[in-house]
Amino acid sequence: MVESKQQWKAWLYLSPAIVLLLIFTVWPIINTVAMAFMEDYSGLAKIGGDTAFRFGIGNFAKVVQNADFQQALINTVLLCVISVPISTILALLIAVALHAIKPLQKALQTIFFLPYVTNSIAIGMVFAAMFNVIGSVGTRRPLISSYGIVNDIIRFFGGNWVNWINSGSEHWANMFVLITYIVWNALPFKILILLGGLTGINKQYYEAAKVDSTPRWRVLTRITVPLLSPMLAYVVITGFIGGFKEYTSIVGIFGESMGPVHAKGSMNTMVGLIYDSLASNNQGRASAAALILFGIILVVTLINLWVSKKHVHY
Amino acid sequence: MSQSVMKVMQGRDLRKTSARQKITHILSQAGIYLFLLLMAAIVLFPFYWMIISSLKSLVEYRLSPPTFWPMQALFSNYADAFTTASLGVLFKNTMIVGLVSTLLSLVITIFTAFAFARLQFKGKELLFAALLATMMIPGELFTITNYATVTHLNITGTYTVLIVPFLVSVFYIYLLRQNFLQIPNELYLAAKVDGTSDMKYLWKVMVPLSLPTLISITILKMMGAWNSYIWPRLVANDPEHRLITNGLRNAFTDTTGDVNYPVQMAAVALVSLPLFLVFVFLRKYIMSGVSRSGIKG
Structure with missing residues (x-):
């Protein structure tokens, strides 16, 4: 039996959270969904927005037909599809290697976790500095004073320097820099989770493999990966969700123009597009874009779960 | 008698394989360390670059090939x-x-x-x-x-x-x-x-x-x-x-x-x-x- 006094007390304890959640979580869900269907709605009359609107799916149509949206969607999908497998495989190899050593294990583990505690804008600026070329790039006869450390390393091994992020750089080069940064940034979390999973695996499997003198590679693919599959599924799913919400790493490398000097906005992502719509005071369209993003993340997560259901051993 | 000879020979065999196992073990451990240290160097590099660049003069920063330690730390x-x-x-x-x-x-x-x-x-x-x-x-x-x-x-x-x-x-x-x-x-x-x-x-x-x-x-x-x-x-x-x-x-x-x-x-x-x-x-x-x-x- 529940005393009514205790009921009353429980709600008192909950009240601060409930009030704030109603204002900043529940209301936004209702309002954003509603605004998505309010065509040409700017909402913010206070800062000169037009509050007139009519209901319809025009916002969605406008967002989808927008060339910027298509570019942003391509960018987002591309960086997810490339960076998630690379970072997952690298993290798996590093975690397995860390698990196989004794001396230095703690020290190396600490080093690999370091990128996690960084400011993504700040370190993005460091990556920009590493790939930046100083001099007149993009002209017919470039006069270079410094190629940047990455190009210096490439030249040291006899390769040709690349215009990574400067004026006139190509989209694939921009993408390469961004994905390198995202992978670097994504490793710590994945290594932490996978290493946690590895320590949970029963040692007997490995001893049995040792008795049968199973080669290392087979041990990895036949024992470690299947037994680690729940953690692998977890890091892949969170990796995709994070990838679809990528935004600040691009601001870090390319600045708020979201692209190299000659092609502003060419590196924009879905989230970037939502904030662009907000900045241009178009609440309706921003809401529609956010719902589309939510839908994409939901579908991708469901696909991931469906795939992992087939392959994950619990 | 023949049985004891067999035993001795088996013992030798075992010792041989264990020696080989030891060598492969050492080699694979060395490989693992090499891989980990290389990856650690890549992970740490941006931090290293940030710190040494922050101490260089603008002239030194523009040098090609670059310096890997500031000639004169400019605080x-x-x-x-x-x-x-x-x-x-x-x-x-x-x-x-x-x-x-x-x-x-x-x-x-x-x-x-x-x-x-x-x-x-x-x-x-x-x-x-x-x-x-x-x-x-x-x-x-x-x-x-x-x-x-x-x-x-x-x-x-x-x-x-x-x-x-x-x-x-x-x-x-x-x-x-x-x-x-x-x-x-x-x-x-x-x-x-x-x-x-x-x-x-x-x-x-x-x-x-x-x-x-x-x-x-x-x-x-x-x-x-x-x-x-x-x-x-x-x-x-x-x-x-x-x-x-x-x-x-x-x-x-x-x-x-x-x-x-x-x-x-x-x-x-x-x-x-x-x-x-x-x-x-x-x-x-x-x-x-x-x-x-x-x-x-």
Whole structure:
């Protein structure tokens, strides 16, 4: 039996959270969904927005037909599809290697976790500095004073320097820099989770493999990966969700123009597009874009779960 | 007799294979270390580059091939960075917002988690499930309406707007509730028999017993304030209320070309330093918080 006094007390304890959640979580869900269907709605009359609107799916149509949206969607999908497998495989190899050593294990583990505690804008600026070329790039006869450390390393091994992020750089080069940064940034979390999973695996499997003198590679693919599959599924799913919400790493490398000097906005992502719509005071369209993003993340997560259901051993 | 000969020969064989096994073991260990050290070097390189670049003169920075250790450490870059980005104000703002929001957030989280873990009320399970469900929704969806809300409330460009909308974190409530549930209920009932009030029991027993989780939450929340960019830029982008990340990006808008990188890298190093200190001293709490969450700051 529940005393009514205790009921009353429980709600008192909950009240601060409930009030704030109603204002900043529940209301936004209702309002954003509603605004998505309010065509040409700017909402913010206070800062000169037009509050007139009519209901319809025009916002969605406008967002989808927008060339910027298509570019942003391509960018987002591309960086997810490339960076998630690379970072997952690298993290798996590093975690397995860390698990196989004794001396230095703690020290190396600490080093690999370091990128996690960084400011993504700040370190993005460091990556920009590493790939930046100083001099007149993009002209017919470039006069270079410094190629940047990455190009210096490439030249040291006899390769040709690349215009990574400067004026006139190509989209694939921009993408390469961004994905390198995202992978670097994504490793710590994945290594932490996978290493946690590895320590949970029963040692007997490995001893049995040792008795049968199973080669290392087979041990990895036949024992470690299947037994680690729940953690692998977890890091892949969170990796995709994070990838679809990528935004600040691009601001870090390319600045708020979201692209190299000659092609502003060419590196924009879905989230970037939502904030662009907000900045241009178009609440309706921003809401529609956010719902589309939510839908994409939901579908991708469901696909991931469906795939992992087939392959994950619990 | 022949049997003993066999035994001896088998023994030799075993010794041979064990020697071979030892060699392959050493070789594979060496390979593993080589791989790990190489990866560690790649992971650390941006930090190394940030620090040495921040100490170079502009002339030295432009050298090709580059120097891998500053010829003369130029600490004035740090002073320049501090004034160029007016880091003092940014540090102050971020500390105010971080400390106040962490403190309030902790109190709210403790109360809410306590209600869900120990008190009985109608619709408890349903409400908790509803809370967890909101975690699936991307933050952008909230941001759009919250931006409109704070504009209507006329609180943009204040500390309030940076603190209040993010005081309740469903994830922290979840984390602390799990921790509270591990504390045996007998303790609570015993306290009730003794006539201890709920409030006193919460603060004298449950909170001290959950200190590690509370420390994890504190660190993640502070790091969140330090790294937040999108919301502060949207609602409080004036020089008086700007937060550190936003201020850094604002002070150094150019990322490519002939930028004064040494000063820029010094600013980046200054912004990164507190995070490193937290990491060095409180690594354990960050890692345990992160491994249970999967959210970044």
